[in-house]
Amino acid sequence: MTLISVENLSVRYGANTVLRHVDMVVEAGEIVTIVGPNGSGKTSLLRAIIGATKPAVGQVSLKPGLKIGYVPQKLHIDPTLPISVERFMRLTDRVSKVKCEKALETAGVPDLLKRQMSQLSGGQFQRVLLARALINQPDVLLLDEATQGLDQPGSAAFYHQIEEVRRETGCAILMISHELHVVMSASDRVVCLNGHVCCEGSPAVVASAPEYRALFGTGTGGALALYRHDHDHDHDHCETSQEAAE
Amino acid sequence: MLDDFMTRATLAGVGVAFAAAPLGCFVVWRRMAYFGDATAHAAILGIALSLTFQLSVFTGALAVALAMALTVTLLSGRGYAMDTLLGVMAHSALAFGLVAVSFLSGVRIDLMAYLFGDILAVSRTDLLVIWGGAVLVVALIAWRWSHLLTATLNEELAYASGFNPRREQLILTLALAITVAVAIKVVGVLLIAAMLIIPAAASRSLARSPESMALIAAAIGAFSAVTGLRAAYMFDTPAGPSIVCVAAILFACLSVVGLQTRDRSKLN
Numbered sequence: 447m448t449l450i451s452v453e454n455l456s457v458r459y460g461a462n463t464v465l466r467h468v469d470m471v472v473e474a475g476e477i478v479t480i481v482g483p484n485g486s487g488k489t490s491l492l493r494a495i496i497g498a499t500k501p502a503v504g505q506v507s508l509k510p511g512l513k514i515g516y517v518p519q520k521l522h523i524d525p526t527l528p529i530s531v532e533r534f535m536r537l538t539d540r541v542s543k544v545k546c547e548k549a550l551e552t553a554g555v556p557d558l559l560k561r562q563m564s565q566l567s568g569g570q571f572q573r574v575l576l577a578r579a580l581i582n583q584p585d586v587l588l589l590d591e592a593t594q595g596l597d598q599p600g601s602a603a604f605y606h607q608i609e610e611v612r613r614e615t616g617c618a619i620l621m622i623s624h625e626l627h628v629v630m631s632a633s634d635r636v637v638c639l640n641g642h643v644c645c646e647g648s649p650a651v652v653a654s655a656p657e658y659r660a661l662f663g664t665g666t667g668g669a670l671a672l673y674r675h676d677h678d679h680d681h682d683h684c685e686t687s688q689e690a691a692e
Numbered sequence: 693m694l695d696d697f698m699t700r701a702t703l704a705g706v707g708v709a710f711a712a713a714p715l716g717c718f719v720v721w722r723r724m725a726y727f728g729d730a731t732a733h734a735a736i737l738g739i740a741l742s743l744t745f746q747l748s749v750f751t752g753a754l755a756v757a758l759a760m761a762l763t764v765t766l767l768s769g770r771g772y773a774m775d776t777l778l779g780v781m782a783h784s785a786l787a788f789g790l791v792a793v794s795f796l797s798g799v800r801i802d803l804m805a806y807l808f809g810d811i812l813a814v815s816r817t818d819l820l821v822i823w824g825g826a827v828l829v830v831a832l833i834a835w836r837w838s839h840l841l842t843a844t845l846n847e848e849l850a851y852a853s854g855f856n857p858r859r860e861q862l863i864l865t866l867a868l869a870i871t872v873a874v875a876i877k878v879v880g881v882l883l884i885a886a887m888l889i890i891p892a893a894a895s896r897s898l899a900r901s902p903e904s905m906a907l908i909a910a911a912i913g914a915f916s917a918v919t920g921l922r923a924a925y926m927f928d929t930p931a932g933p934s935i936v937c938v939a940a941i942l943f944a945c946l947s948v949v950g951l952q953t954r955d956r957s958k959l960n
Binding site (some may be wrong): 518 | 712721839841844847848849852853893896900904
């Protein structure tokens with residue numbers, strides 16, 4: 447069953463086109479990862495899906511009644527705002543304490559309920575964000591570079607948790623990430639984005655695709671990818687399809 | 693009971709404190725302190741206009757405060773930094789207001805009463821307007837509370853939960869304009885921001901949740917109003933500034949207490 451379907455989506459900020467003719471779908475229960483260099487429109491795509499950015503062209507359709515759990519990239523809580531984990535979990539929905547505890551457990555951080563958000567470590571904070579997104583049994587979880595600020599073992603553990611969540615709840619996961627190596631192994635499907643969809647497929651297919659290598663180098667066969675964005679990368683079929691579309 | 697001017701003044705002060713407390717918390721959390729200041733300063737232009745066209749001061753101040761707040765909200769993020777924009781708009785509105793007032797020949801008006809408030813001259817009608825406005829502001833914020841809180845924490849989180857954070861921002865803007873309009877008589881346009889920010893900031897060290905912070909801020913504001921008026925009566929000092937002084941002293945005391953407990957919790 448298709449949960450999210452993006453058709454021919456273009457997003458513009460003023461004169462600046464950040465996304466061109468993007469097509470993608472998220473099916474029930476799958477983990478889809480969006481990778482791409484800075485400025486490639488990853489966050490804009492996610493913003494368009496949640497309705498925070500209006501598409502210039504094309505459309506985003508969500509399955510009717512789709513429940514979205516959203517984990518933001520960075521959530522800044524002003525130090526003047528006192529808020530406990532429990533209150534934060536109940537931010538948008540009135541849910542029982544038991545449900546809060548259950549969601550925290552699923553996210554791997556039980557026993558934090560009474561703590562103040564300001565006292566949490568970076569890793570705990572991200573897991574509480576995850577728990578909040580899980581609280582209403584969403585059909586799909588959207589994560590926008592949710593491991594920013596975590597160290598390597600921290601983010602690896604976080605992605606393990608995500609796989610665990612999928613196994614436990616069966617919800618689909620759409621995430622954006624920088625950490626190609628860690629993410630790739632966890633995904634069912636990878637979409638490589640650079641203003642347009644460069645290539646798409648299973649992690650193995652994408653990792654060996656020339657478009658992907660042009661963007662990220664060839665060092666993904668074990669170690670971390672060299673994170674580099676060449677503007678003059680060789681990119682034949684995408685360029686032609688773009689020209690055809692314009 | 694309402695025949696006594698001190699009773700009316702006290703009730704007026706407490707009314708403004710109640711409206712300012714929850715709104716002030718959002719002003720502090722969202723770092724909109726200067727925004728509150730700007731809206732308040734613009735109100736002096738509204739006063740000049742309402743005297744010219746013989747409207748009630750409340751109506752004029754509300755209209756201009758609202759126009760000011762909306763303009764700033766619309767213009768923000770389009771070229772100028774927010775504080776530059778506010779600096780330009782607030783002080784121009786204040787200057788134009790002061791100039792406009794000087795044109796009003798025939799009407800003798802006491803500008804000081806609008807700049808620093810004239811709480812001892814609050815009439816029964818004023819009281820009705822102040823409490824009407826206060827109840828409206830508190831009701832508005834209570835109604836949207838969890839949405840306002842979500843939008844304050846993270847814009848995308850609000851969108852993903854299915855509502856538009858810009859609309860919540862608009863509600864805060866509206867509440868701010870109403871608060872400014874009703875508070876003019878009590879503390880005057882120059883000190884309204886103080887009534888918004890000081891009680892909210894003072895309550896931070898005592899509060900463990902957003903809700904308790906708003907309630908404690910209301911208590912601190914109300915206490916400041918009552919005590920400030922008493923002090924003004926006893927020492928023959930201006931009433932509005934006396935209220936703000938009491939709030940400021942409370943802020944200082946509570947901050948010291950807050951710092952000490954924080955140090956202690958770090959040691960443990």
